[in-house]
Amino acid sequence: MDNSTGLRDLAPRYDAVLSDVWGVVHNGIVAHPSAVEALVEYRRGGGRVVLITNAPRPSPLIVDMLDELDVPREAYDAIVSSGDATRDMLEKFSGKSVHYVGPPHDNDALFEGLDITLGPAETASAVVVTDLDTDDDTPSMYTDRITVWLQRNLPLIAANPDRVVEHGDRLIYCGGALADLYEARGGMIRMAGKPYKPIYAEALRLAEKAAGKPLDKSRILAIGDSVRTDATGAAGFGIDLLFITGSIHAAELDAFGNPDPAAIEALVAPSGATMAGYMSRLAW
CATH class of the missing domain: 3.40.50.1000 (HAD superfamily/HAD-like)
Incomplete structure (x- = not known):
C-alpha cells in the first residue's frame, strides 16, 4: 500500500475508476475542488469514471445535485445509484x-x-x-x-x-x-447499493460502455471513504481501493494531522480490500 501523493501516481495502473460521491466528491454542502480536479484530469488522460453512490435517489437526480454543487459533467462518464438498484427491488x-x-x-x-x-x-x-x-x-x-x-x-x-x-x-x-x-x-x-455486487456490475457495464471495450478488473480502481461499503464492496467485486481517510473516519485516523499508516491498514483490513493507497482528500 502506498500513501500516494495524488491520483496521478496511480492513474497509469488503471483504465477506469469507480468513485464514491458523498464523502469523496462533496460533503453534502460543497464540492471538494481537489477531488473534482482529480477526476477531470484522470478523464483527460483517457481514464473512464463512473460515480457509484448509495444515495437513495435515481441517478438523474444525482446529476442535478452535482450540477448545483458546480461539479462539471467533465468529471464523470456515468452514475449508478442505490436508488436505481432499489427501484429494481x-x-x-x-x-x-x-x-x-x-x-x-x-x-x-x-x-x-x-x-x-x-x-x-x-x-x-x-x-x-x-x-x-x-x-x-x-x-x-x-x-x-x-x-x-x-x-x-x-x-x-x-x-x-x-x-x-x-x-x-x-x-x-x-x-x-x-x-x-x-x-x-x-x-x-x-x-441495495454498496457493498453488494449488483451495483458494481452495473458500474462496470457503464465503464466498459464509456471505454468502448471490455475492462480487466485488475485495472479498475474503487475510490471511497467507508470501510463498510466502499472497502467491502471493492473486496467483494475483486478490485483495488483508494481509501479516502478525511471523511467519516477522519477523527479516528487523525486524517488531517499525523495519520498512522498502521492504523489505516488495521481499519481497512477486516474488509479484505487491497489498498492501492490512501489520501485525506482525493487529489490529482
Whole structure:
C-alpha cells in the first residue's frame, strides 16, 4: 500500500475508476475542488469514471445535485445509484403498499412510475428506508416502530446502506444504521447499493460502455471513504481501493494531522480490500 501523493501516481495502473460521491466528491454542502480536479484530469488522460453512490435517489437526480454543487459533467462518464438498484427491488411489490421511512417528499422520485402506494406499517407489505426522518434522529428513536414491523414480519429494504455520512462538519445517521438495528432484533433486511455486487456490475457495464471495450478488473480502481461499503464492496467485486481517510473516519485516523499508516491498514483490513493507497482528500 502506498500513501500516494495524488491520483496521478496511480492513474497509469488503471483504465477506469469507480468513485464514491458523498464523502469523496462533496460533503453534502460543497464540492471538494481537489477531488473534482482529480477526476477531470484522470478523464483527460483517457481514464473512464463512473460515480457509484448509495444515495437513495435515481441517478438523474444525482446529476442535478452535482450540477448545483458546480461539479462539471467533465468529471464523470456515468452514475449508478442505490436508488436505481432499489427501484429494481421494488418492482416485485407492484400493486401493493409499502411503508416509507425518510424525509417527507425528499425521495418521491424513488417511487415515481411504480405501481406502489405509500401507507402505514400496519397495512404495508414492506418497509422502505432511505434515511432517518430528520438529520437529528438516532436509530434508538425508532424502537417502538421497529416492534410493529417485527410483529408483521415485514422485510426492510434499505435504499441507502450507509450507516453515517459526512454533512458539512457533522456526521448524520443514514438508512443502513436503521437496517442494522432491525436485523439485530431479528428482522429481515434487503440492501441495495454498496457493498453488494449488483451495483458494481452495473458500474462496470457503464465503464466498459464509456471505454468502448471490455475492462480487466485488475485495472479498475474503487475510490471511497467507508470501510463498510466502499472497502467491502471493492473486496467483494475483486478490485483495488483508494481509501479516502478525511471523511467519516477522519477523527479516528487523525486524517488531517499525523495519520498512522498502521492504523489505516488495521481499519481497512477486516474488509479484505487491497489498498492501492490512501489520501485525506482525493487529489490529482
